[in-house]
Amino acid sequence: MVHINLKQFTALVLLAAMAYSTLSCAVASSSELYFGKTTPPARNIFRYVTGEEPESLDPAISNGQPEARIYMALFEGLVEYDPKTLAPIPELATHWRPNDDSSEFTFYLRRDARWSNGDPIDANDFVYSFRRAFAKETASRNAYMGYYLKYAQPFNEGKVFVRDPRNGNFLLAKDFDDSLPPEPLSGTPVDPAKGEYQPTPQDAQAPADSAFHQSLHTPLRLTLPGDEKSRTKLLNADPKLKDAVAGKEFVPVKAEDLGIEAVDNYTLRISLTLPAPFFVGMLAHQVFRIVPRKAVENYGEQWTQPGNIVTCGPFKLKTWQPYDKLVVERDPMYWDAASVKLDEIHFYPMSDNPTIMNLYKVGDVDAVLNHTVPNAWLHIVRTKQDYMDAVEASIDYLLINTTKPPMNDVKVRRAFNMSIDKNAWAAWRKIVKPLTAFTPTGIFAGYPQPTGDAFNPDEARKLLGEAGYPVTKNSDGSYSCPKFPVDQVEYIYNTQESNKAMAEWMQAQWKQNLGITVTLRNMDWKTFLNAKNKLDFKGFARGAWGADYMDPFTFLSLFYTVNDSGSGWSDPEFVKLLDEANRTLDSKKRYDLLAQAEAFMLKAQPVIPLDTASVNWVKKPYVKGMYPNAASLFAWKYVYIERDQAKWDFGTPSLAE
């Protein structure tokens, strides 16, 4: 009697809880147009979940996306990302001009820009900020973004020039390296008669010349490692170099050698090592945003703390409570303060997706970062009118460690690629588009994206047979590949539910089409990165890459050296095509060359492309001026809260201009 009571009681409580949760779930999911409450906040305060707690408010330090969005509120650069297309739009620079081969750019700055403490902003702020960002001591993780600047790389690496003490001449790089491309215009003497700048109606006058400018316009100098040990090692390996260096003095590459110059207070000239037509597009990146010299020099590492920090963006820091919230408010000193519509932005640092979505549903936040809708919720949230559905400049793929057998055989790699049905994968994943190339589809207008091998299990089995691992068909219709060394291949991924599902999906495809069962192994994020970056894995690793800037090169450059991608693959032929492309001024021809390089790489199959990702986030319909662009970066001054319900967004706002 008693026992029954006890059981009944427990069962009843459990049942009630379950029934209630199912019921509330059902109530929440049906019929409503939007996911959760849609009451606009009382004041013009925008509440946003930006992801992890920011590492630092110093734009030179962090390379994370959560931080990038906060920097976009606090700091400005020469240009800003267009809210829809992400193309560079004028910000502190009103306009700019490239020289004839895009190896040098002149920026004309606005004269009314001020720091949040009222100090004026001029070209010297850029010179200081760039020199600081690429200095060795700053140890910026983004410094590589600036390596296009003349001498930025040797400066960041702490290298030295080699100078002849007798005549003061520097040794030149081209005399010791035959593989160097021809000097760009920024590396040849300035010819005032001919001029590398074609006059435009906007600026009839070419920018003033200077001694520094002329000194930059000489062939690239040779640089050697700064520390004695590695320099000696290098010299011992190269007798010709060793002879040439004998009796010469080593001069450290200094901040003043960098290819950036304040021509006057409001004109800035940037000289590059190579032609880089996409360079202006990179300049909205955080590492190129300016920092306040006085505050940095006064407070050192503490300059970003509330009370010390001085900013230059549309918003300034109000309060910062780590892991709780970071509040920025409209800065009256901002040059365009009149067009800033929000009074405050509250950034909430959170990373647990269900928690974030709950907060959104009850209306405590107005929008959330990308990739927050959990897979299991998609079938409900995707039908709502506040779900953002747009392509993303980001791809998913599998890396192959091409340095270890059996995956060092391109036939084996191609076989594994051809045995994955990417259309089926995309259909299963719901929000992605199938991909056979290594650049995202539908992002770079006019880019003739090549196609890789299509799904073809018969061909895959044939290739595997040619590689010495014949696939046999069993009586029940399944396949087996007894000779394949399965113990030499595994699939690693970082622990996460969706990564696990993806791994199992791929495993099933290979089992089904090749008769090979690949072992799956999960590890925590940092362990995974370590294994991937050091090529300390056999077989496959989960891969994903999002654009650093809006150009196919940001994807293809992953294979520029053997170290970058995690596949151990690169090829001189491929690198030559990339270099040639970047020297090509005609953007169509350049795209053709990049596509050729991509096709070359796809043939070598260092990766198995899977899909072009889609954005996956929600924003309340009353949030306007915020678009699901391809990198989820938002210029905050255009964002506002619309109180007129008739003007609310219904569905994904259009990205068309």
Add this chain to the structure above:
Amino acid sequence: MLRFIIRRLLITIPTIIVVITLTWALIRLAPGNFYSGEKRLPPAIEKNIREKYGLDKPWYEQYAKTMANILLRFDFGTSLRFEGQSVNTIIRRSLPVSAAVGILAYLLALLVGVTIGSIAALKQNSRWDYASMALAMLGISVPNFVLGPILVLVFSLSLYWLPPSRWGGFPSKNLILPVLTLSAIYMAYIARLTRAGMLEVLRSDYIRTARAKGLSEKDVVIRHALRGGLMPVVSYTGPALAFLLTGTVVVERIFALPGLGNYFIQASLNRDEPLIIGIVAFISITLLFMNMLVDIAYAYLDPRVRYH
């Protein structure tokens, strides 16, 4: 008593040194760095970072420096992940959050747990007893990562009564759900401990004596039985309170609270060495201290302990 306290304090120091050393070694054994990311950094940039944070020095130098700073100046250094933020500041800032939630949860657990446990013991084998013990069983069996989301589902997402997460200061409505979630298991545990303790005491000779003296039932229970019956609860309180004070990883994560537990888990995932060491050391010290308090409280509550 004083000698006892001093002896306990002295044992604490070598214990902490061992804890810190082990933590330090374990972090070094874990693959990956605080700066590693999706794209591999060029070797030169990696070198710059290692030089900036002194990671290029030999391990014994790094170890000696860390130890000296902690032992001599009680300075855990600067977080690697959070540029310019000292570990001491981070602990000072996040401890009140964890402590507020933890202490409230424990007070609630004590209040409800002791009440339910006493009732169950006094009305042993009655309907009350079974009902409260069934509830306690449920409280112990349902983990907080299940209870938390269910509470959120009911009170936030369906009824819109309470905020689903985030820290809203102290006191605020935001505290209710995390405190409830956190206290459930302690409540249940305390109820069971109280019941068991009370049952044992209620059968003892001195309670019979008290009753024989003609004391009212109220006096017997509150003045005599409860004092003895709560001994197991007291010994449980030490470690429980230490853990509650220093943050509870799961609850702080579910409710996005800026507490010590949240920092701890993130610091481990980020390989933020100074922060991990700082928090581990802090938790160990708290735990040792709480256990000492428990021993003292024991002596106070039970004269027999004092004599030994």
